[in-house]
Amino acid sequence: xxxxxxxxxxxxxxxxxxxxxxxxxxxxxxxxxxxxxxxxxxxxxxxxxxxxxxxxxxxxxxxxxxxxxxxxxxxxxxxxxxxxxxxxxxxxxxxxxxxxxxxxxxxxxxxxxxxxxxxxxxxxxxxxxxxxxxxxxxxxxxxxxxxxxxxxxxxxxxxxxxxxxxxxxxxxxxxxxxxxxxxxxxxxxxxxxxxxxxxxxxxxxxxxxxxxxxxxxxxxxxxxxxxxxxxxxxxxxxxxxxxxxxxxxxxxxxxxxxxxxxxx
Numbered sequence: 001x002x003x004x005x006x007x008x009x010x011x012x013x014x015x016x017x018x019x020x021x022x023x024x025x026x027x028x029x030x031x032x033x034x035x036x037x038x039x040x041x042x043x044x045x046x047x048x049x050x051x052x053x054x055x056x057x058x059x060x061x062x063x064x065x066x067x068x069x070x071x072x073x074x075x076x077x078x079x080x081x082x083x084x085x086x087x088x089x090x091x092x093x094x095x096x097x098x099x100x101x102x103x104x105x106x107x108x109x110x111x112x113x114x115x116x117x118x119x120x121x122x123x124x125x126x127x128x129x130x131x132x133x134x135x136x137x138x139x140x141x142x143x144x145x146x147x148x149x150x151x152x153x154x155x156x157x158x159x160x161x162x163x164x165x166x167x168x169x170x171x172x173x174x175x176x177x178x179x180x181x182x183x184x185x186x187x188x189x190x191x192x193x194x195x196x197x198x199x200x201x202x203x204x205x206x207x208x209x210x211x212x213x214x215x216x217x218x219x220x221x222x223x224x225x226x227x228x229x230x231x232x233x234x235x236x237x238x239x240x241x242x243x244x245x246x247x248x249x250x251x252x253x254x255x256x257x258x259x260x261x262x263x264x
Contacts (some may be wrong), residue, residue, distance in 0.1 A: 002234050002241060004263030006033030007072060007223070008255065010051035011043060012053030021059040027259045030065045035060055036072035036102065036242060042111035046094045046248065054087050061095035070099050072221070072242065073194060076104025078119050082160075082232050083155055084133070085140035089164045091173055101137075102194055103219075104131050104175030105183075108115045127182065128152065134172065134190070135216035138209035141169030173221060178207040188212040192219035201232035231264050 006027050009012055009184040015021075037060075039053040053071045060069050069091075076084065092099040105126040108114045114121045120129065132150045139146045140160035148155040164170050173192030176183030187193040188211050195204055204222060221240035222233045232243050243258055 002230065002239055003033035003068070004241045005036050005068065005221075005243065006255065006259060007036045007038075007242035007244065008031055009038040009043075009250060010040075010053060011038075011047045011247050011250065012049050013252045014250065014255070015049040016053040017056040017059040018110065020056050021063040023255050024067060024069075024250065025063045025199070026256065030259055030262050031033040031071060031114045032067065032259065032263050034070075034100075034240065034242075035099075035251060036068075036070050038069040038247070039074040040111060040113060042113050042116060043095070043247070044111055052090065055092070057091055057099075058094060061091060062097065065096075068098050068100055069095055070173075071102055073102035073104040073173070074128075074213055075113070075127040076133045077105055078114065078117075079133075080135040081133040082140075082158070085160050087135055087142065088137070088170050089162060090127050091158065092164035092166055092170050093162065099166070099175060100171045100219075101166070102173045102175060103130065103134065104194075104202035105197070127186075128220075134186075137172075138169060148260060173219060176207075178203040181210070184211045188214050188218075189193070190214075191217065192221060194221045194251075196256065199221060201236040204233060204238065205236040224257050226261070226264075228264065 013034055037053045057069050083117055120126050132152050136148050143163045144161045145157050146155045147157055171191035173194045174187035174190055175194040175196050176187055178195050192260045219239045220237050221242055222238040223244040224241045225244045
């Protein structure tokens with residue numbers, strides 16, 4: 001069964017967590033399966049106001065009972081993995097085990113989110129940071145002491161309790177360009193794949209054909225504009241469809257209309 005989620009940029013009118021929590025509650029009532037949010041700290045004009053995704057997701061978790069939730073995606077290289085370990089375990093417990101963690105290396109294109117704050121701008125280096133951080137998160141969610149001394153991060157004999165509700169840990173979906181070999185291999189090691197800049201269903205089929213076989217249950221999440229035909233993507237392997245909404249000038253009323261129209 002293919003599941004459907006609203007996918008919200010937390011910009012301007014949607015920078016109010018109470019507005020997003022209300023929209024998520026309406027989505028749950030209308031039969032949607034998930035509510036995922038963008039994770040950005042800056043965006044280009046005309047966007048002016050942005051919300052923190054983790055605090056917003058906490059509001060969504062508290063106001064819903066069934067929706068799958070999560071950041072889609074968080075640029076893990078600009079976050080401290082020890083802090084993310086605490087945030088994910090806490091949010092998973094608050095939501096009763098409904099968190100999915102979308103991750104990627106991020107980019108500087110739309111808001112200068114790395115260069116403006118002195119963060120790492122080299123893609124290869126951020127890929128290494130992403131792999132290292134994911135290793136720390138996986139170890140932290142186990143409840144065992146974490147011993148990590150890497151090129152980018154240190155966790156020296158720390159146990160992260162309480163554990164997430166989900167076992168062995170929070171599902172991880174990895175964002176990757178369809179033709180990028182290393183990110184596809186990374187995705188296959190975790191629980192899902194979120195193709196970035198996907199232009200047509202054939203690209204998805206090709207990417208999945210080149211990906212190593214995942215070891216366990218695996219999700220494929222695809223953006224779909226409202227009114228788009230999900231059929232080709234479902235046949236290509238999509239297990240989740242995420243509503244694609246233009247972030248510029250997006251209003252709560254526009255989202256409310258998509259929500260009330262129901263999942264595709």
